[in-house]
Amino acid sequence: MANQTQTATAPESDAAAQKIQQLRELFADASDVGKAALENVIKELSSQVSAPPPPIESAGRVGARLGKRSELTIIVPLVPGGAKRLRTFLQSLGGNLSPGASKVGTLHDMRFVFFDNDTRLLFATSFDGDWDVYIDDFIALIPDYLDLMDSAWEGWPGIRNPGAKDYLVKHQITAEGWFVANPELSLAEIDRLKRVGAAADEFLDKIQ
């Protein structure tokens, strides 16, 4: 028994020691703040990297996915005057994009952020499932809203153009770190759970 335990745990602790060594090497030229922080979490971190959580996967053509949830991160150059037009349009909606966006039933969240003195735009969303299906949904459900907003994008061919997807892919940058609190819940499932919750509350009220 004692032998068994020894043989079972020895390679494991070797592997852990190796991971710790790897992490220390990685942070050898980090700032002092980074090095001190690493030492505080090195045991926990090395056990995490020895048995990492399920890795992020591809959302399809581009982008990362965890469970059912994917990320889309697009950075585009803006045409002259594009930022002003898009900003004013967004302001006319109070910055709340739900009129159009809530029609796309797989879209969890979406942001428009202007940066580099209005010369570039970040468009970032979190959505259910596969890239191609998601873009197809936009095309089918809100093509004109998309073209209204994207007309500020340099070289945007129009969502009905066969080159639209290639344009998006060209400007999308896949996240190298991704986290979702409820990766297994699609929006449709969240809606179903809300209905189940309401029905359960009603039921419990009645039998009391």
Add this chain to the structure above:
Amino acid sequence: MTTQPQTASAAASSRTAEEKIQYLKELYADAPELSKKALENVLEELKSQVAETPPPPIESAGRAGSRLGKVSELTLIIPLAPGGAKRLRSLLQMLGGNLNGANKVGTVHDMRFVFLDNDTKLLFATAYDGDWDAYIDDFATKIPDYLDVLNAGFEGWPGIRSPEAKDYLAKYQVTAEGWFVANDLTVAETRRLERNGKAMDEFLDKISE
């Protein structure tokens, strides 16, 4: 409902809507043909949106960022120190890119790390519950060292325990001018709903046995 638009206030708000639409048309006067056409296509729908049921505007998440209902956005674009991208990327790869340590914070809906401009900058974007200050405080109290390990590549990062940490973050945060959230529940509420749903399924299974 159909008689309501005749009331004075509704007429006034629809006049404002007319003006808004007119302004939009002017705004798109020098836009490409493509988007002028797109505007024409959605004009009727837009009219009713800005007139009758304008959605509640986005609000401030506090010191920086936008909020809709309970959910806020944080978007940081940060210059990376030399070697910072390589180190952070290696660390992320060792974790399979899955940042599930963020579960400890309890209010994070989603979070991404994206390297930009030939690894000279990092985009860090999250969706979270509530107010900016409380959120940063949560990071600072629950996972300070993980934060410092990840942020070690940020140029000039003072460390989360430094009194300047919040100023640093606010300096590099860019507030979104358009924001949308589909699920109006907090992370905690969504989790509770998930548990209740499972319990309900079990209950229904049992009584149908």
